[in-house]
Amino acid sequence: MKHGGLFGTVPLVTVIVIVAFCCMVTVPAWSQSSATDTQQGTASGAGMQAASAVATILYFPLKAAFAIGGGIVGGLAYAFSGGSEQTAKNIWIPSMYGTYVITPEHLSGDRAVRFLGVAAEEPAPAEAAPLAAPVEPVR
Template sequence: MTHTGLIRTLPLIALVVLMTFTSLVATPAWSQTSTADTQQGTPSGAGMQAGAAVSTILYFPFKAAFAIGGGIVGGLAYLFSGLNEQTAKSIWVPSMYGTYVITPEHLTGDRSVRFLGVATDDTATGISNTSTMEPAR
């Protein structure tokens, strides 16, 4: 394969990877019990799921890039601060925690979309308690 042929196939490969991720990760997130279950099986519920899928496809690359960038910058901050973990966490928590997958509950307003992760008091003190943070979806 030539260099030009490889460049032409990269967008297709990225699309296939994104669609695979969405089908493997987003579908289980939609199957969780919520207030939107009353709409399940209705045209409105199907529309909300389709809207959530499209929203996730548009939203996820930005969130993932932000999280990866935050991981790299946080790692560099950790090194350049003399291995100060709190300095790194002040970058890692907002960039890596938060919402990754948009669900119908996000579209109806039942759940908020958090692009930036929020640290709890336990995270700030160095005790990890992920049950009080919104899981990365």
């Protein structure tokens, strides 16, 4: 019986990609301090941490699958739209941005869970400045 081939390596590659993606997303979230740090060491704090871990275990695979699907569909939209980056971003931003890890702040209602991502606010353009110094009328 022949081992390996395409079907033998696909699951391994898939597992490696998923593990790498999980590490990229979850490690920064663990290092952030939060408002509930004052509850650490209490039973309530421990319960919220445990509940957020369970919620993340259930929520993350759904969000990750949605993000991966959005990445693929956005890539196809980019290709079929003749290289329109805006078309692809209209798919990528809602599908790939958003909440990946549920924290105690999400469970207590202090922070919103965003399944669909929102683009970062772009700075408002500055008021149009005159190109030259104002000219005083001739008297």
